Amino acid sequence: MSARLTVPESSRVIAMGSTESGKSYLLKKFCLTRCPRAVIVDPMGEHSADVPAGTKLYRVRTLDELRRTLQRAPREGSRWRVVALIPASFGPEIAKMLLPEVVEDHNAYSYHVRGMALYIEELDKFAPTFAPEETQGLWRRGRHVGLSVHATTQRPHGVSRSVTAMAGWWIICQTHEPADVDYLAKVLPNEAMACVESLPWQWAVLFSPRTRVWYLLNREHKVMRWGDPSHAHAHASAHVTPAPARAPNAAPASALGD
Ligand SMILES: Nc1ncnc2c1ncn2[C@@H]1O[C@H](COP(=O)(O)OP(=O)(O)OP(=O)(O)O)[C@@H](O)[C@H]1O
Numbered sequence: 692m693s694a695r696l697t698v699p700e701s702s703r704v705i706a707m708g709s710t711e712s713g714k715s716y717l718l719k720k721f722c723l724t725r726c727p728r729a730v731i732v733d734p735m736g737e738h739s740a741d742v743p744a745g746t747k748l749y750r751v752r753t754l755d756e757l758r759r760t761l762q763r764a765p766r767e768g769s770r771w772r773v774v775a776l777i778p779a780s781f782g783p784e785i786a787k788m789l790l791p792e793v794v795e796d797h798n799a800y801s802y803h804v805r806g807m808a809l810y811i812e813e814l815d816k817f818a819p820t821f822a823p824e825e826t827q828g829l830w831r832r833g834r835h836v837g838l839s840v841h842a843t844t845q846r847p848h849g850v851s852r853s854v855t856a857m858a859g860w861w862i863i864c865q866t867h868e869p870a871d872v873d874y875l876a877k878v879l880p881n882e883a884m885a886c887v888e889s890l891p892w893q894w895a896v897l898f899s900p901r902t903r904v905w906y907l908l909n910r911e912h913k914v915m916r917w918g919d920p921s922h923a924h925a926h927a928s929a930h931v932t933p934a935p936a937r938a939p940n941a942a943p944a945s946a947l948g949d
């Protein structure tokens with residue numbers, strides 16, 4: 692029996708929107724900065740800067756290097772980031788390294804390092820429409836071993852449906868691609884969709900597919916409107932105390948959990 696009794700908390704968040712709409716910025720700010728240990732799938736090579744003080748940075752360019760670094764990093768410290776400059780299409784191989792197909796007695800890497808995050812740029816390539824079972828498993832079973840999965844995509848329509856469905860929160864930034872707009876319109880409450888369709892540049896809508904709660908955030912992350920399925924109408928910020936006061940920290944930043 693394991694000496695550790697608790698599984699570290701974890702969350703699953705997807706940020707979507709067109710290029711420069713602010714999705715990586717928000718996902719880093721709300722999710723990545725809170726993770727002491729992370730593997731970042733970074734095909735564009737944009738994550739080697741901004742590493743928090745006291746966090747050891749590793750950069751790898753191949754799957755073999757990633758495998759070796761995952762063994763080495765926990766021996767060298769408890770705060771580390773592995774930036775993997777590899778294509779996002781290596782999703783299944785990375786999934787196999789982090790999570791076995793059968794999780795028995797928490798026998799997964801993320802549990803042994805006491806929780807970690809996998810941060811993915813280009814989720815539509817990592818987990819496309821017909822993503823294999825091992826890739827989907829990161830979202831299905833990550834919670835049981837303390838694995839958070841945080842991902843961005845310019846094309847939510849091209850992401851595996853089971854992956855988008857299992858995310859606890861969506862961060863929706865400005866997007867105009869018709870297939871993505873149609874897809875969002877099918878899923879979002881009407882009021883939230885109206886906000887998405889008229890989003891100012893680098894504002895965002897946070898949406899929980901499970902609870903259907905949503906928040907409209909301005910560029911400074913202040914909640915401007917929000918909606919809750921238990922309420923008949925969406926609310927303007929002036930009418931929603933104390934929830935809006937809580938939301939910028941509680942919903943996006945600390946909880947964005949499942
Ligand atoms: N809310 C914000 N406040 C201040 N700066 C922001 C904000 N959102 C985005 N930015 C800045 O705008 C630029 C583009 O943002 P970001 O990198 O998040 O775009 P992106 O949606 O991830 O684009 P891509 O799909 O090309 O990766 C960055 O320099 C970022 O720092």
Ligand SMILES: [Mg+2]
Nearest residue numbers: 714715716843
């Ligand atoms: Mg980005």
